Amino acid sequence: MKYISTRANYDEVSAAEAIHLGMVPTGGLFVPESVPTFSEEEIYQMSELSYQEIAFKVLEKFLTDYSQAEIREVIEAAYNENSFNKEDIAPVVKLNDNTYILELWHGPTAAFKDMALQILPHLLVKAIEKSGSDKEIVILVATSGDTGKAALEGFKDVDGIKIIVFYPNDGVSKVQEAQMLTTEGDNTVVVSVEGNFDDCQSAVKEIFGDVDFNKLVNQNGYQFSSANSINWGRLVPQIIYYFAAYAYLLRDKGIEAGEKINVSVPTGNFGNILAAYYASQMGLPVNKFICASNTNKVLTDFLKTGVYDINRDFHKTISPSMDILISSNLERFLFEMTDHNAEKIKGWYNDLKETGKFEIDEATKAKIKEIFVGQWTTEEETQETIKQVFEEYDYTLDTHTAVGVDSYRKYLEETGDKTVTIVDSTANPYKFSKAVLEALEGEVAEENEFKILDNLNQLTGLEIHRGLKGLEEKEIRHDRNCDSIGIKSEIKDILNVK
Numbered sequence: 001m002k003y004i005s006t007r008a009n010y011d012e013v014s015a016a017e018a019i020h021l022g023m024v025p026t027g028g029l030f031v032p033e034s035v036p037t038f039s040e041e042e043i044y045q046m047s048e049l050s051y052q053e054i055a056f057k058v059l060e061k062f063l064t065d066y067s068q069a070e071i072r073e074v075i076e077a078a079y080n081e082n083s084f085n086k087e088d089i090a091p092v093v094k095l096n097d098n099t100y101i102l103e104l105w106h107g108p109t110a111a112f113k114d115m116a117l118q119i120l121p122h123l124l125v126k127a128i129e130k131s132g133s134d135k136e137i138v139i140l141v142a143t144s145g146d147t148g149k150a151a152l153e154g155f156k157d158v159d160g161i162k163i164i165v166f167y168p169n170d171g172v173s174k175v176q177e178a179q180m181l182t183t184e185g186d187n188t189v190v191v192s193v194e195g196n197f198d199d200c201q202s203a204v205k206e207i208f209g210d211v212d213f214n215k216l217v218n219q220n221g222y223q224f225s226s227a228n229s230i231n232w233g234r235l236v237p238q239i240i241y242y243f244a245a246y247a248y249l250l251r252d253k254g255i256e257a258g259e260k261i262n263v264s265v266p267t268g269n270f271g272n273i274l275a276a277y278y279a280s281q282m283g284l285p286v287n288k289f290i291c292a293s294n295t296n297k298v299l300t301d302f303l304k305t306g307v308y309d310i311n312r313d314f315h316k317t318i319s320p321s322m323d324i325l326i327s328s329n330l331e332r333f334l335f336e337m338t339d340h341n342a343e344k345i346k347g348w349y350n351d352l353k354e355t356g357k358f359e360i361d362e363a364t365k366a367k368i369k370e371i372f373v374g375q376w377t378t379e380e381e382t383q384e385t386i387k388q389v390f391e392e393y394d395y396t397l398d399t400h401t402a403v404g405v406d407s408y409r410k411y412l413e414e415t416g417d418k419t420v421t422i423v424d425s426t427a428n429p430y431k432f433s434k435a436v437l438e439a440l441e442g443e444v445a446e447e448n449e450f451k452i453l454d455n456l457n458q459l460t461g462l463e464i465h466r467g468l469k470g471l472e473e474k475e476i477r478h479d480r481n482c483d484s485i486g487i488k489s490e491i492k493d494i495l496n497v498k
């Protein structure tokens with residue numbers, strides 16, 4: 001299996017090279033040259049397999065330059081009882097006959113990012129071995145909160161790799177910040193940035209594409225790579241849980257063999273929903289993809305009008321991991337939807353860079369509309385959904401998952417489509433305790449986020465996620481700060497590169 005650039009500006013590479021490089025050095029993203037498939041029979045048989053066995057079947061199709069033994073080894077290292085203390089790894093919980101919640105937050109940091117970031121470091125270590133490179137890898141991460149901690153946990157103390165995380169100061173919750181700033185490990189650095197997530201992400205992306213700076217860094221014995229979902233190694237593990245969810249529904253008799261499902265995905269960078277799309281291309285029976293957004297509804301508007309326009313106000317919401325205007329992985333999706341038309345992609349992304357917007361052609365728009373639906377949820381509706389679901393089902397949603405549930409309900413109301421629907425639950429509710437408690441009880445006077453955690457625990461009885469317990473007693477180990485134009489000099493300082 002070879003990987004090609006969405007902008008046709010780079011030679012094809014192997015899976016290990018794509019993972020090692022992170023993104024295409026000349027701009028653009030790596031995608032598989034063609035999508036491998038499963039037969040219907042193979043998909044039904046997954047209902048008898050464990051998560052790890054399903055993971056093996058998916059990964060071996062994409063990582064053809066990894067040996068079977070290597071793939072088994074990385075799966076064992078990533079998805080085990082220590083890292084995920086649930087046998088199903090990503091359990092499916094029934095709300096009612098057509099609504100199921102796919103819990104993707106049983107990993108160490110309580111966010112769905114763990115699903116990929118527990119395995120990516122192991123994939124990367126093997127990729128470096130294969131390349132024979134003697135450079136120390138420096139992982140640069142821009143985070144809206146959850147990726148940062150998940151990447152830090154995944155990479156901490158991994159030999160031959162250093163990780164630097166940039167997060168928007170004031171753009172993450174206190175709990176998220178405490179999770180990051182208390183990270184141990186000699187190879188971890190955390191920097192708060194004056195600016196929003198898009199500023200952080202754009203600065204980091206620019207550094208990946210900065211040929212002179214990369215040369216300088218190389219001369220000093222380092223090489224950059226990425227743990228953001230622009231790295232194919234982040235996306236491929238996310239395909240696994242869609243097959244696992246389908247297998248669990250079959251196993252638990254929620255659906256019959258061959259039955260189509262919908263998926264509703266609280267979306268930010270478009271990585272999670274793109275993985276669902278790739279799963280469907282591999283043969284997973286999916287009817288509709290519901291792309292759920294918060295007030296930063298650039299994707300809802302795009303799916304409706306065909307115009308992607310970031311010239312708009314940026315809103316800070318109670319679902320901050322979705323506060324994104326530039327959804328990086330949309331580029332991969334458009335490349336697939338245009339049958340790999342790199343010229344179109346180049347044109348659109350050039351427009352985006354120059355004018356902050358682009359418009360796709362009618363044919364591509366029609367093709368997308370057949371399978372993708374955009375819905376969005378206001379702040380009030382997010383809160384109402386948390387309250388309603390708690391009262392009706394005694395189930396506590398986090399703010400992001402609530403957006404997924406509400407968007408699905410709107411879709412259901414508009415269409416009457418009774419297809420069994422999986423809503424991705426992307427964070428444990430304790431990660432966003434204040435907003436969840438306010439949704440349930442009204443204004444919360446308590447300022448201390450850690451006390452709020454306990455209060456939410458008293459109200460819901462839900463066990464506090466192990467990754468969020470006792471955070472306030474942990475030592476703060478990171479105190480770097482810069483503004484977004486200073487990110488490059490901050491990196492120079494950290495690596496001692498002149």
Ligand SMILES: *Cc1c(COP(=O)(O)O)cnc(C)c1O
Pocket residue numbers: 111112113146147229266267268269270271272273321322400426427
């Ligand atoms: C990252 C994240 C999202 C958005 O996922 P994408 O793959 O970027 O679309 C949604 N919810 C939570 C809690 C997240 O951490």
